[in-house]
Amino acid sequence: MTRQRQQILAVLAATRSHPSAEEVLAEVRRTLPGVSLGSIYRNLKRLREAGLVREIVTAEGRRYDAVTSPHPHFVCERCSRVYDLPEPVAAEALRRALPEGFAVSQIHLELKGTCPECGSLTS
């Protein structure tokens, strides 16, 4: 566990904003000014493999999340912010509805639309 890796994890644990790699870089640089983007990507990958971080792939890019409990996301189509949603009941039902032979390791649920911040704006 290097200083860089700790900071990246700390940044992700401290925010609800699902930052992109660039945003993580900016935030980590506030305490470790010398960090490189390469290290951000490398460590995000390692942390992901270790199950400590999750990557959310959307049409707008990749965003990162400290893993707490599994939960679905809501992606705003206007500002592309990612919001957490409470765990839906659906997961187990879905797993049972699957055809034979499919082994599920992750359920990824994403709703799109406009968030409260954007919904109040005139288009």
Place this chain on the structure above:
Amino acid sequence: MTRQRQQILAVLAATRSHPSAEEVLAEVRRTLPGVSLGSIYRNLKRLREAGLVREIVTAEGRRYDAVTSPHPHFVCERCSRVYDLPEPVAAEALRRALPEGFAVSQIHLELKGTCPECGSLTS
């Protein structure tokens, strides 16, 4: 509607395999040998805007789908094939479970794991 655009739509309508842009290119070239990758992307975008085609963004890349009815997908982690799943009951329940102020326009559900083709192989 140009010949290229028709062919792209035809290719997507005729397969269940959720091809990538490159795979669409290869398939369209069987009847229109001169098509360029640029046209594939341009037309996939137009068809998407027209609601005739859907883009599925996964960690493994973007894949395309002729829109029939809304349905969730299963992505194989080993071969990255995308499979259609029957429409789950969950959608309406989910919409109701959302906090105030979120307006949903799309529900994107993706399961990951191994498909029957890969499940039988030794790792």
Place this chain on the structure above:
DNA sequence: TGGTAGAATGTGAATGGTTCTCATTCCTAT
């Protein structure tokens, strides 16, 4: 405390999928 092996870092270059530019070609409608 010092020394060392192996892993992680920063830099910058490479990659690869997607978008853009632009000159040329194709439709459509007159």
Place this chain on the structure above:
DNA sequence: ATAGGAATGAGAACCATTCACATTCTACCA
């Protein structure tokens, strides 16, 4: 037939992510 506008093909440009490599750090043990 012909002009105007849109779509095309070719290739350059873009940009997020990954890679390569020389340097630095970390953890561990004497």
